[in-house]
Amino acid sequence: MTLRARIYGLLDPSGQSDAARQVRALEIFLNLIGIASVSVGTLDSLTPNAREVAAIVTGVVATAFFFAYALRGWVAPENPLFQDDSPARARIRWMLSAGGLIDLLAVVPALATVSGGARLGADSASIFVLLWVLKLANHAPGVGLIARVFHNERSALGAAAALFAIVLFSAATIAHWLEEAKQPEQFGSIPAALWWTVVTLTTTGYGDVVPLTPAGRLLGGLVMLCGIAVLALLAGILATGFAAEVRRGEFVRTWDLVARVPFFSEIGAIAIADIVERLHSRSYPAGAMVIRKGAAGDSMYFIVLGTVEVKLASGMRTLGMGDFFGEMALLDRKPRSADVFTASPCTLLVLNVADFYQLAGQQPTLIAAIEAEAKRRRENDSGAN
Ligand code: CMP
DSSP states (O other): OOOHHHHHHHHHHOOOSSSHHHHHHHHHHHHHHHHHHOOOOOOOTTOOOHHHHHHHHHHHHHHHHHHHHHHHHEEEEEEEEGSSSSSHHHHHHHHHSHHHHHHHHHHHHHHHHHTTOOOOOOOHTTTOOOOOOHHHHHHHHHHHHHHHHHHHHHHHHHHHHHHHHHHHHHOOOOOOOOHHTHHOOOOOOHHHHHHHHHHHHOOOOOOOOOSSHHHHHHHHHHHHHHHHHHHHHHHHHHHHHEEEEEEEEHHHHHHHHHHOOOGGGGGGHHHHHHHHHHEEEEOOOTTTEOOOOOOOEEEEEEEEEOEEEEEEETEEEEEOTTOOEEEHHHHHHHHOSEEESSOOOOEEEEEEEHHHHHHHHHHHHHHHHHHHHHHHHHHHHHOOO
């Protein structure tokens, strides 16, 4: 592997190696230190020495980001997305990508310092905070999720925003009619009345402007109620959007795992979709007890990765990738017949008892195959005893 490929592996934002994670953690740490040093530098009460230290720390962080940017540009041709491009084109494409532009913004402070030939003053340096917060957001895995939720729910959010605007402008206009005579400064025009309406509609309620006429107060009450309704609507849209997006992500991950279990390979896509909805993946370290003999059966398991040992009176049975276990207690409605523990780190798909019985009604062939295997195991166990 070339040095460039190795450095790409370290700097790749989606890299899963320990070293890549450590580089990411270091970058986040530097980011936080940078934000803290710039923020502290704006304190009036700081001694000249402390201000100097904060400026030096800011400079070090900015320089580190500058080198990271240069390195990322150099290794860009290693990015699989740009594999068909010449090195120069790959670098330009990376520089114009969202990640590249955010990294470029983060090095602006370093460039400004160098081109300025001197350290920037604390006030002008405070712009770094905004740029570095943006870079920090680039590291947060949830940011993509939030962006997808806003994108998916854009029409519902647009409708709620339109509702907000309708209430806002209607209320500001009526408040202007009702209050203008008593408070010409605060309600003399619709734009002036908008301040009170926004503060009331968002239920912020600074209290700096209040309606004085009885009709104005009645309007205030209505605007508050509308504000609560609009905010609840927005919260509901975002909450369901988040839940749907998280479910979609889980569905795709589970689908991927189900595809690896040979037992499911003969089932059609629609049936698989039905099963995927009901399965949840769970990871276990080696030596973990998954099923305890005599316990009530609440779920069965499919092995995606790793091996488990079934501890029977006649000896141990090893089950591996694609096998399942925990079905007997569900089929016989009896306590667990044996201890089952992981022999290596395992990824299992879990089907809980309620879903098992629902699936039995909808996918009879699948359950028949599970029953046939359980029967074979029972015979095996009673033969061995
Ligand atoms: P259950 O009884 O729910 O919990 C223990 C599990 O061990 C049982 O379901 C089966 O899935 C599994 N098991 C029992 N006997 C055997 C066997 N002979 N071979 C493989 N697995 C078994």
